[in-house]
Amino acid sequence: MSDFKVCTLNVNGARDVGKRACIYELLKLKKVNVAMLQETHSDTLNGRDWRREWDGEVVLSALSSTSAGVAVLFARGFIPKSHTVEERVKGRLLVVRANYELFNLVFINVYAPNSGPARVQFLNEHSAVLSFRERKRDFISLKQWWDCGKADIKQLCLQYTLNVSRDIIKSMRDLEMEIVELQSFAESTGNPGCIEDLKSKKAIFSCWVLEHRGRWSGPDSRALP
Incomplete structure (x- = not known):
C-alpha cells in the first residue's frame, strides 16, 4: 500500500x-x-x-x-x-x-492532562518518547536512523534561522522607528544630547544593515531623516 x-x-x-x-x-x-x-x-x-x-x-x-x-x-x-x-x-x-x-x-x-503539575510531568514524558535516541529502534537500519536524524537537525537549524531572522528584523524596525522619532524630537528642540544619541543609533543601524543586508528590506541609515 x-x-x-x-x-x-x-x-x-x-x-x-x-x-x-x-x-x-x-x-x-x-x-x-x-x-x-x-x-x-x-x-x-x-x-x-x-x-x-x-x-x-x-x-x-x-x-x-x-x-x-x-x-x-x-x-x-x-x-x-x-x-x-x-x-x-x-x-x-x-x-x-x-x-x-x-x-x-x-x-x-x-x-494531555489539564492541571498544571500533571501536565508538566506528562509533557516531559512525551518529550522522552519523541527524542531522537529513543526512536533508534523504530528504524530498519542505522543509516535510515541517521538520515532521519540529519533531516531533523536540518529542519531545526532552518527553524532557528527563521526565528533569529524574525527577531533581528523586528529589532531593526524598532530601531528605525526610534531614529525617526528621535530625529523629529532633535529638530524641534535642538537638544545636543538628543543629537548625539541620534548619531549613535544611526551608526548602530548602519552596522546592522551591512551585517544583515540579505534579511533587511527597509531603508538603510542614509535614507533615514
Missing part, C-alpha cells in the same frame, strides 16, 4: 454501545486505516466490547470509566503483521509500533 489514511478524534466518552457504533461507521465511511481516539473512558471490561465490535485490531489504554483513555484502531485491511504496545502514561500516552511487510510505523496517541 503506497498511502493510507490516519485520523485522530476526541470522542468525549464512548461507553455507550450506540455511540461506539456511530464512531465505527464514521471511520468506515471515511475509509480510515488507522484511528487514534482520545477520551474513550474505557476500562478492562469495556475493552472486550471494543474488540468484539470493531472489525479490525484494537489497542486500548484505559485510565478510568469517567475520564481519559486512548485507543488505536486498525482497519481490517491495514492490520500489522505484528505490533508492540507501550503505555508510557496510562490512559494518556500510548505508543504502538506496527510492523508491516515493507515498512514500520510508530503511532503515538496523546491525551
Whole structure:
C-alpha cells in the first residue's frame, strides 16, 4: 500500500454501545486505516466490547470509566503483521509500533492532562518518547536512523534561522522607528544630547544593515531623516 489514511478524534466518552457504533461507521465511511481516539473512558471490561465490535485490531489504554483513555484502531485491511504496545502514561500516552511487510510505523496517541503539575510531568514524558535516541529502534537500519536524524537537525537549524531572522528584523524596525522619532524630537528642540544619541543609533543601524543586508528590506541609515 503506497498511502493510507490516519485520523485522530476526541470522542468525549464512548461507553455507550450506540455511540461506539456511530464512531465505527464514521471511520468506515471515511475509509480510515488507522484511528487514534482520545477520551474513550474505557476500562478492562469495556475493552472486550471494543474488540468484539470493531472489525479490525484494537489497542486500548484505559485510565478510568469517567475520564481519559486512548485507543488505536486498525482497519481490517491495514492490520500489522505484528505490533508492540507501550503505555508510557496510562490512559494518556500510548505508543504502538506496527510492523508491516515493507515498512514500520510508530503511532503515538496523546491525551494531555489539564492541571498544571500533571501536565508538566506528562509533557516531559512525551518529550522522552519523541527524542531522537529513543526512536533508534523504530528504524530498519542505522543509516535510515541517521538520515532521519540529519533531516531533523536540518529542519531545526532552518527553524532557528527563521526565528533569529524574525527577531533581528523586528529589532531593526524598532530601531528605525526610534531614529525617526528621535530625529523629529532633535529638530524641534535642538537638544545636543538628543543629537548625539541620534548619531549613535544611526551608526548602530548602519552596522546592522551591512551585517544583515540579505534579511533587511527597509531603508538603510542614509535614507533615514
